Amino acid sequence: MLPYVLVRFRRPLIVGLHLLLIPLAYRFAFGLRFDLHVPDAVEPIFWATLPYLVGARLASFLAFGLFQGWWRHVGMRDLIDLVRAVTTSSALLLGLLFLTDQLAGFPRSVLVLDWVLALLVFGGVRFLVRAVRERHFIPWRAQRGKRTLIVGAGNAAERLLRHFHRDESDQIYPVGLVDDDPGKMRMRMHGVPVIGTTAEIPQLIRDRGIERVVIAIPSATRDEMRRIVQPCMDADVDFQIVPSMRELLDGRARLGELRPVQIEDLLGRDTVALELDGVREDLEGRVVLVTGGAGSIGSELARQVAAMEPRRLVVLDQAESPLYFAMLELVRAHPRMDIVPVVADITNEGRMESVFAEHRPDCVFHAAAYKHVPLMEDNAVEAVRNNTLGTLCVAQMAARFGAAKFVLISTDKAVHPSSVMGATKRVAEQVVLGWPSLRRAGTDFRAVRFGNVLGSDGSVLPLFRRLMDAGQPLTVTHPDVTRYFMTIPEAVQLVLQASAIPEAAGRICMLDMGEPVRIVELAENLIRLSGLEPYRDVPIVFTGLRPGEKLHEELMSEHEATIPTALAKIRIVQSNEPAPDTLMPGLDRLGAAVEVGSAEDCLLGICALVPECVAPLRERGLEAAAAAR
Structure with a gap:
């Protein structure tokens, strides 16, 4: 009462x-x-x-x-x-x-x-x-809660300690903080002392009876995260992380809430310093079209473009259900924005013409593509139809209806392509940068090339997680296979920046992907983060490289060079695109092969346009040529 x-x-x-x-x-x-x-x-x-x-x-x-x-x-x-x-x-x-x-x-x-x-x-x-x-007159939860070491003595740690003071439901007893800043040694934060550096974590775990480690450095780099997490795994101590500011703003986490360390954290990279003024100038108050807008990259593009307040955002995809759920999210986040979902096939020229005629986009982000390497090896005709001819169709409509800018989302698999998918994306690059009518148009055509993204549909991490949930061994193609990785938000942020820098007009931009990661290490760390032991609790099985796969991906070939831009994470690729008298007949040949459904002719066509392709694609092309003779 x-x-x-x-x-x-x-x-x-x-x-x-x-x-x-x-x-x-x-x-x-x-x-x-x-x-x-x-x-x-x-x-x-x-x-x-x-x-x-x-x-x-x-x-x-x-x-x-x-x-x-x-x-x-x-x-x-x-x-x-x-x-x-x-x-x-x-x-x-x-x-x-x-x-x-x-x-x-x-x-x-x-x-x-x-x-x-x-x-x-x-x-x-x-x-x-x-x-x-907040019970400041009571000793710090001395009689209950796990003995906890907090890594970091900055703003995130201060907010965390303040939250623990207020919330009695958190069973935690902070023993101390660690920080690598010498000026913070022996200082106190909300009564909790700084007792060491991150290098001393293993010793502190042993000497102080630590039962839990909380990482309060949401912007920690990959190397910092590994250095912190490894002694925790070795000592079998629970460890959690404070959510990043992006997770708080997106509503995926609450202030003071902790979450388990995920494999994405161990693959994290230095925070990107975004220069959004140019991006906003390009997109604010404009009509923007995102193709493939229901996919992993396309949907994140739509989210970040929406934050730039375009006059209209057109999200196009042929996958109806994913597009529906992407639209629900966008409309909830931006209820006053004119967001238009379009179900369409990018290879349908008549449908593309009607979409461009109705909306007349100022900027086109072309993310629609078939990307599963082994699947496209067995479906070369559809890979050429969608990735190459579909790109040509959308690009021609962009030029015809006066779009100011067209950005192709490309891939590192277009470099020395060993697969049908990679080769079709390389030809797509050639199309947007070298097709004669496009070069004469007033549209700014450019491409952005990057590697694997963490958590995208069909990527290795979701596959590993499904296998673990099913109690099955993790499958890795080869012990030495490596891939470049980047988070989806970071990739899209850099794509938007690459779309705005003036020096990228008519060229290929390459995103800095950092160091390649061994897939077997990825699998081992995922198992350890789940509290299990690799090879003992969860087997790892090596299955051999799949059709079209390479042991190591590349970001540029020996025929290409890069030059820096004003942004440290983005470089310009200087490549020699085929002459129009080679490109146009080659595209005509591919169109004819798709029309009759000839996979062999598709292989011949893409190998002719991409002479730098390597095994096994080159062997398949040679076999197709021999069969044609």
Whole structure:
């Protein structure tokens, strides 16, 4: 009953408390001024000026909203408002004394003393309520909770400790913090000391009886994460991580909430410093078309483009169900934006013409593609139809209907392609950069090339997770196979930046993919992060390279060179595209092969256009040529 009354009549109670404290602080100021013995001659001054002070204080506190805040959550902003309100009310009192001719006999130092005491009293009451609420008078959960070591002594750790102070449901006992900044050694944060560096984590786990490690460095690099996580796995200690700011903003996590360390964290990379002004200038208030908008890359492109506030966002895909769910997410996040879902096949020229005629996009992000390497080896006709001829169709419509910019999403598999998929994407690059009618158009055509993205549909991580959930061994093609990896949001951020830099017009941009990762190490770390032991609890089986796969991917060939751009993560690829008299007949040949459904002719066509292709694609092309003779 009492808590209900306190909440129901909270504001009148707060006002009443202030009515009590204002005279007490004012009286104490007089007492300090006269050594606790206020002379009889001064006593009338106190009573005559008290109503002015009470009125000035109440008016100022009301104006600055001090009767509305939750004292249990009082912070620096509330303290600033309190200083402003007390200063304003003291100034008002001084003005009233002047206007009423009472300033002459008034002891001036009382104004200063009252100002200081008011801050101490009203600020102290507020922080006392918060301290009681957060149980600061009780030793740090000394009798319960896991002994926890917090890695990082920055803002994330401060927010985390503050949350643990308030929330009794978190069974945690912070033993200490570790940080590599020498200036933080032996300092305390919310009463928790900094007791070492990250290099000392193994020893601290042993000596301090640590049962849990919390990583409060959401922007940690891959090497930092591995250095922190490895001793935890070796000591069989629980470890968790504070969500990143992006996860908090996206609603995927709550403030103070911890989550398990994921394999993506161990593959994380340095934070990208985004230059969004140019991107926003390109997209804000424009019509933007994203093809393949229901896929992993396309849907993230749509999300990030929507944040740039285009006038209309057209999301096109032939997969109806994924497009439907992508649209639900976009509409929920941007209810006032004109978002248009389009179900269409990019190879359908008539349908593409109607889409471009209706919406006339200013910018086209072409992410639609078939990308599964082994699957496209057995479906070469469809790979050529979609990846190559479909790209030509969309690019021609972009030029015909006056799009300002066309960005092709390409792949590292287009470099020395060993697969049908990689070769068709290389030909797609040649099309957008070398097709005669496109080069004469006013559209800015460019391509962006990057490697694997973590968590995309059909990529290795979801496959590994499905196998583990099913209790099956993890399958890796070869012990030495490596791949470049990048998170989907980072890849799309860089694609958007590459779309905006002027020097990339008419060229291929290559994203900095960092160092390649051994797939077998990826599998081993995923198993360990699940609390299991590789090869003992979960077998890893080597199956051999699949059709069209390479042992190591490349980002450029020996026939290409790169030049830097203003952005450290993006380079320009200087490549020699085929002459129009080679490209146009080659595309005609591919179109004829697709028309009759001839996989052999498709192989011959793409190998002719991509002479730098390598085994096994080159062997397949030679076999097709021999069969044709």
